[in-house]
Amino acid sequence: MANAGVSRASGTPRGPASYRPAPGSIPESPGVYRFRDEHGRVIYVGKAKNLRQRLNSYFADFAGLHPRTQTMLTTATGVDWTVVNTEVEALQLEYSWIKEYDPRFNVKYRDDKSYPYLAVTMGEEFPRVMVMRGAKQKGTRYFGPYSHAWAIRETVDLLLRVFPVRTCSPGVFRRSARIGRPCLLGDIGKCSAPCVGRVTPEEHRAIAEDFCDFMSGSTARFIKRLEREMFEAAAVEEFERAARLRDDVQALRRALEKQAVVLGDGTDCDVIAFAEDALEAAVQVFYVRDGRIRGRRGWVVDKIEEVGTAELVERFLLQMYGDAAPEALPREVLVPAEPPDRAALADLLSERRGARVEIRVPRRGDKKTLLETVARNAEEALAQHKLRRAGDLTARSRALEEIAEALDLDQAPLRIECYDVSHTQGSDVVASMVVFEDGLPRKSEYRRFSIRGLAGQGDVASIHEVITRRFRRYLEERSSVGELSADGAAAPVGEPIDPETGKPRKFAYPPNLVVVDGGPAQAAAARRALDELGVTDVAVCGLAKRLEEVWLPGDDQPVILPRASEGLYLLQRVRDEAHRFAITYHRAKRSKNLTESALDGIVGLGPARKQALLRHFGSVKRLRAATADQIREVPGIGPATAEAIVAALAKSSKGDET
Template sequence: MADTVPYKPRPGEIPTTPGVYRFRDEHERVLYVGKAKNLRQRLSNYFQPLRSLHERTRRMVLSAARVEWTIVGSELEALELEYTWIKEFEPPFNVQFRDDKSYPYLAVTFADDVPRAMVTRNHDIRGARYFGPYAKTWAIRETLDVLLKAFPVRTCSQAVYRKAERSNRPCLLGDIGKCSAPCVGRVTKDEHREIAEGLAEFMGGRDERVVDDVRRQMQRASAREEFERAATLRDQMLALENVLSKTSVVLSDGVDADVFGTVQDELSAAVHLFSVRGGRIRGTRSWVVDTELDMTPAELSSQMLRVAYQGDDAPPRDVLVPTLPESADEVETWLGERREAHGLRGAVRLRVPQRGDRKQLADSAMANASHALQVAKTRRTSDYGSRSAALADLQEAIGMTEAPLRIECFDVSHLGGTGIVASMVVFEDGLPRKDQYRKFKIAQAADDTDAMHQVLTRRLRYLVDGDPEASEGRSRFAYPPQLLLVDGGQPQVAAAARAVRESGQSIAIAGIAKRLEELWLPGDDHPVILPRTSESLYLVQRLRDEAHRFAITFQRQQRSSAIQSELSAIPGLGEERVRRLLKHFGSAKRVRAASPEQIAEVQGFGPGLAEQVFTSLRTDTVEDEGRGGS
């Protein structure tokens, strides 16, 4: 028996976020739906050696042809989406329930003289309004516990309620403000019913207008100096906002919408679509495209909609996009015509979600699109054929006699001309060799080109002298690259070429210009234009991004170390006070930007010491971060 199945994803492709996964067979039938707090950790359990799997799990994994996943914002969202898809697809390997009585609901018993909020699996309570179902009992209990701060409805049984009436003493929930205590007359029965109706209205629509109304009441109470009531309303508002933020995968029952998320870089764009029908996510779709031309977000949005609805799919009345397309009115008209062609009535509205459930779901769509783009890039660079084509294309574009099997890319980073550092990243056979990355500190440089010349001079010296830090043999740092890439245009390329000449080496050099499809070669007045869809351009982009990331990370580390040393030199600041200061503000930049009054708020800092710290740092304060070679 084979150790695992051929469709096993690479570990780096699976995100570590909460989500829902689906196993499908060769006919695209959903075999199993599951949820996970950490998708990578959970899915790895299915791809253990087959002989170690449980019999039922092994049959499911062997019956499947692929696995897919959808990222959501929280474990609670994963629970609700898992429930929706189990009901939608009825996967054969999931436990099936006969009816919804197996799932818990939130019920409000309006038939009672004093309505009660309760969690129940009984769907036949006379006069009750139901909300749900929920996949797990704890999920609805947690939601109800938060809601009681805003809508203090009674949750006790009838026997407990009668006992409190007779003794004229409320229970613990009444004492802590999670019940309005109609049992002892703190509110009338009619007032309590209004509270229960408010809870039902909020749960039924999850409408942020309820939050806005509480916010206005709080502001009016504060203006009238009714501070105790304002504080109570503030707590109610925070509780409602907390519930609204807990889930975005279950909307109001009547909501039909398509929610798009898009992410793009210079060469590619990824789109993720959530299809919401009846308030539940009924389907998802992701796709990645190469962008032939530079596209604005509005242009991408327009093309995305045409791709999504050019087939047999009819648009719903609400289409939510991250950016409105150009000529949005015309696109709405076209979508309306597509809707009518499928026998559906009603105009289509294009909107950008700003807040609430729809914004939460749009953010999840963006997260899924970002992950899809990352996976597409990883697969492309991991493919041997793509890497070979990239190196061959780069060899031809630059005019090299052999393919650049070892490429070193350099980037310079600084903060307003100070704290200059540089990075060197190494790719061999089109793959990063992180064990051979190097960092450089530059004490002083006239400008970016001078910094680049210093870095290349120091690096090329090792090709002649060898690595003095090597204990034995020849260090990999002493191997010559076939291609040196520098981040920048003609000035940076000229500086690099001068360093190569001075070293006596013969190495190809190219500079990566801002637009990425341009490569500048020494002495050329015109750049080499790489086709936007070529594999070589993807390789160059990855080299540039990796060098920039490595340089910026090192530069931030240096800034943190520098400010710690600078603060330690101030009289009266010991190690503990420096630690408190950095922990309080979170970064060196915020410490430098802080006023004496803000510094004095830190434990152990009086007005005199705060003024001394401010005076010592203000001459070095820089508002904006710059970087060289771009």
């Protein structure tokens, strides 16, 4: 393996032409290349069988490149490469560099899956049972979703003994009809073989409808019918038929065992829960029939207007049940908040169902527990939706362009830093810094700050201090970075890497945009801190929570982005992540301080043992709930000290209550 040349921009005009390698300078050997930005940071790594051919393709026809590649080339200010002996070495080096540098423009794979459903194609002449994913089709009954396709196939295999519905593809069905011989499932009794006329279309449809009824929750009547037929067969000494019916009953019972029992027998309800933020809401519905979860569905909706949970419940129920078939409506609907006009809505659903429908908010018991479970699923669905949306390259690019246009920036803010302050009535003040690059979080560069000496002075002073500390470190580290190497063979000396650790310096890279959680006062404080340090090439804005207004320093009126815009969505996501990170740090610090203050003055309990207690129990809440015997399990804590700890924590708890 051998190093090759490097091409760097000279500082005049920005663009691929400014750092295009000289003709003939790129070797035709296999190798790996790196594009770097103006700060020396690697933003893209690639490999090539022929370096000259591959790199020339970037500079030959800029207009014909993919928009993402164009953005990468305009962001970069230089390219270097390393020659290797074989393509295998190139692959290994590329993987190593991608892992080391985590370049923002390299593809990042994210797991994404659509859950499988059990589908019955009732719209066909001969309905078919099958596993389906993706968009729903008209005329098809769906059950699920299931976590795995094999779970569906196991259930279907058990039920085909009793409900021998067709499961074959159209091609297999036509072939069997043409040759006049059924497939293997028809021979072993797991298909009624409508392809060869063993049953009429009407008889086969009746079997499919019984299958759907069983999956919908009407299970008892089928088991009772089979048991009755089994006893009748045994009474007339048809023991083989009785044995087969016995096996059918066992198959149905095993299929039922695979579906979780969550409520009492006979319970027929839909359980609906929401997870929401200012712009979107995720809805999850669990369908409970005869006390068992028969399926689950989810939706995500944009909140175009300002609505609360109660209004969301009302509109969702109208949308969900407005055109539903009467048999699809349950006897009871469990919701997290009572809709504004519950009685009228219940009457409307009752009229559609032909029987009474109750809308309730469970307050206790198994139904409340189930609603909490559905709510956790809604939170997970919203998180997954945000992850998919963040992973959408087109949406991210549009978001960055919208932000640049709204804030009048020269270029899209490829690196955004957001700051938030958290405290308890002015004490235990902390701040967070989160980093988003190319619209995605870069958690390795998150930072947190403990703010001292500003208790009671408010968020504005805290924002000023945090911005000052962060950018003072940036200026210090930038001044310690040397100039680029003059010879083209070596890696640049100016790369902001700590020579002692070999890792990037903590504050070496400046953002294009600083976002602070707050309104005009917080934005002005951040701008003032940057101006005092002489940093003029970083834009600043504030994002106020109540109306999601974007404030620029010195402006009397906010910038209003459309509520459905990708730009506002990204800014909100950045702000929420900063808030989450700050709250997490604040809670940890507050818990530690509460524990240490409550344990002050106990003889024989120094800082080391306080830390040991906190590590062992994990939180002050668990430590307060522990007995003296449990506390004695911590190394170094004796019986007398354990009793003293219990007494001290009990005393502090009473003080908190008063």
